[in-house]
Amino acid sequence: xxxxxxxxxxxxxxxxxxxxxxxxxxxxxxxxxxxxxxxxxxxxxxxxxxxxxxxxxxxxxxxxxxxxxxxxxxxxxxxxxxxxxxxxxxxxxxxxxxxxxxxxxxxxxxxxxxxxxxxxxxxx
Amino acid sequence: xxxxxxxxxxxxxxxxxxxxxxxxxxxxxxxxxxxxxxxxxxxxxxxxxxxxxxxxxxxxxxxxxxxxxxxxxxxxxxxxxxxxxxxxxxxxxxxxxxxxxxxxxxxxxxxxxxxxxxxxxxxxxxxxxxxxxxxxxxxxxxxxxxxxxxxxxx
Numbered sequence: 628x629x630x631x632x633x634x635x636x637x638x639x640x641x642x643x644x645x646x647x648x649x650x651x652x653x654x655x656x657x658x659x660x661x662x663x664x665x666x667x668x669x670x671x672x673x674x675x676x677x678x679x680x681x682x683x684x685x686x687x688x689x690x691x692x693x694x695x696x697x698x699x700x701x702x703x704x705x706x707x708x709x710x711x712x713x714x715x716x717x718x719x720x721x722x723x724x725x726x727x728x729x730x731x732x733x734x735x736x737x738x739x740x741x742x743x744x745x746x747x748x749x750x751x
Numbered sequence: 752x753x754x755x756x757x758x759x760x761x762x763x764x765x766x767x768x769x770x771x772x773x774x775x776x777x778x779x780x781x782x783x784x785x786x787x788x789x790x791x792x793x794x795x796x797x798x799x800x801x802x803x804x805x806x807x808x809x810x811x812x813x814x815x816x817x818x819x820x821x822x823x824x825x826x827x828x829x830x831x832x833x834x835x836x837x838x839x840x841x842x843x844x845x846x847x848x849x850x851x852x853x854x855x856x857x858x859x860x861x862x863x864x865x866x867x868x869x870x871x872x873x874x875x876x877x878x879x880x881x882x883x884x885x886x887x888x889x890x891x892x893x894x895x896x897x898x899x900x901x902x903x904x905x
Binding site: 730 | 773815816819823825826827830833834835836838839854855856857858859862864865866867874876878880882885
């Protein structure tokens with residue numbers, strides 16, 4: 628057991644732990660928005676840790692580049708997807724959980740001129 | 752443009768200094784950046800911006816680790832004390848790419864999720880997984896990501 632091995636094992640276990648917590652959150656969280664928070668994003672560190680462990684284990688430049696590219700693309704795409712899912716759910720009327728303490732978004736949508744295109748006009 | 756000359760100088764350095772390795776290239780990159788910063792005004796601005804971007808990346812890593820641990824804690828602890836909220840974060844006058852970057856970084860950080868940007872681009876609506884004090888949560892985003900993005904892009 629070298630120090631690299633120990634570090635690799637530690638990173639894999641940490642990645643698995645964060646992924647497990649993401650899965651638990653998916654079941655436990657009360658509404659769509661909080662569920663999205665834990666499902667799509669407690670995973671970010673999980674993926675990063677696992678990729679870092681792979682890079683450490685294989686120890687060559689190609690594998691390290693692959694690991695870096697995986698993490699970069701994950702970090703680029705995950706927020707776009709979760710933002711779009713959350714916004715689409717809000718727009719289509721998904722309710723917030725009863726313990727939510729404030730909703731500034733609802734106020735801004737009811738007050739002020741709505742310059743968004745009418746959903747009826749978007750029929751394809 | 753300055754970035755291109757920085758890369759060229761780095762390649763030149765590693766060709767002159769000996770074996771062409773990634774480490775020599777990296778050393779050449781920083782040494783030529785220093786040279787550019789000493790020689791010219793745009794070079795100095797370029798070097799400053801490079802470090803601001805590096806600081807932003809470092810800050811992002813720190814926030815990611817912190818926020819992941821926080822969300823992990825919310826996930827396994829009692830739901831009775833969990834109070835999500837959608838807050839309006841007032842924005843400085845930012846350009847479109849800056850707003851995109853800010854929205855992406857906020858969403859990437861666990862516990863916060865950008866829902867929308869107001870039509871006049873002066874407000875951003877962010878869903879927080881848990882807030883103790885709304886004004887403090889908003890201030891944290893403004894002094895954290897927003898300030899650092901402005902330092903890195905202008």
